[in-house]
Amino acid sequence: MIQIEIIKGDITQSHVDAIVNAANTTLMGGGGVDGAIHCAAGPELDAACEALHGCKTGEAKTTPGFNLPAKFIIHTPGPIWHDGKNNEDELLKNSYFNSLKEAEAHQCHTVDFPSISTGVYHFPLLRAAKIALNTISNFPSYSIEKVRIVAFDLQTKAAYDYALTLS
Ligand code: ADP
Secondary structure (H helix, E strand, O other), X not given: OOEEEEEEOOHHHOOOOEEEEEXXXXXXXXXXXXXXXXXXXXXXXXXXXXXXXXXXXXXXXXXXXXXXOOOEEEEEEOOOOOOOOOOHHHHHHHHHHHHXXXXXXXXXXXXXXXXXXXXXXXXXXXXXXXXXXXXXXXXXXXXXXXXXXXXXXXXXXXXXXXXXXXX
């Protein structure tokens, strides 16, 4: 069973096997956590991402961590929230599930996630937290031992802490 922890922090500082990036479908960097990861990993990441030719919403692709302390970066575009009737829940679940599959494929033991889609993509926070934690706790893991949600602010940490008490 995967051990789950919620912490407050900056995911670019994580010393883990893989961090997950809440990317966009171009994989060419953007704002929020995506911008912070591209900035901290350095220009080699931009070149590696260019060679991946984008990624569909809910899917995941992996690059090295380059200048980051993390060995790998798993890039997944989460869904943009519209009204909840555009498959948003399923797509967010896919982002977590497919990122964990990528982590397994790279024999990762430790994986850190940001709160995917709850920034500029406006997915409701508690709803996203429940989907994230359910998907992680039900994932059939072989190599992954520990997953952390790295919340950038206290409101996000509180939502995931609460969702953890429900799961
Ligand atoms: P999305 O486009 O998927 O909504 P955002 O980057 O806008 O992605 O936001 C996702 C979450 O990542 C938000 O909670 C935001 O506060 C958070 N975030 C921003 N920078 C960092 C960081 N350096 N480490 C961890 N989380 C971050």
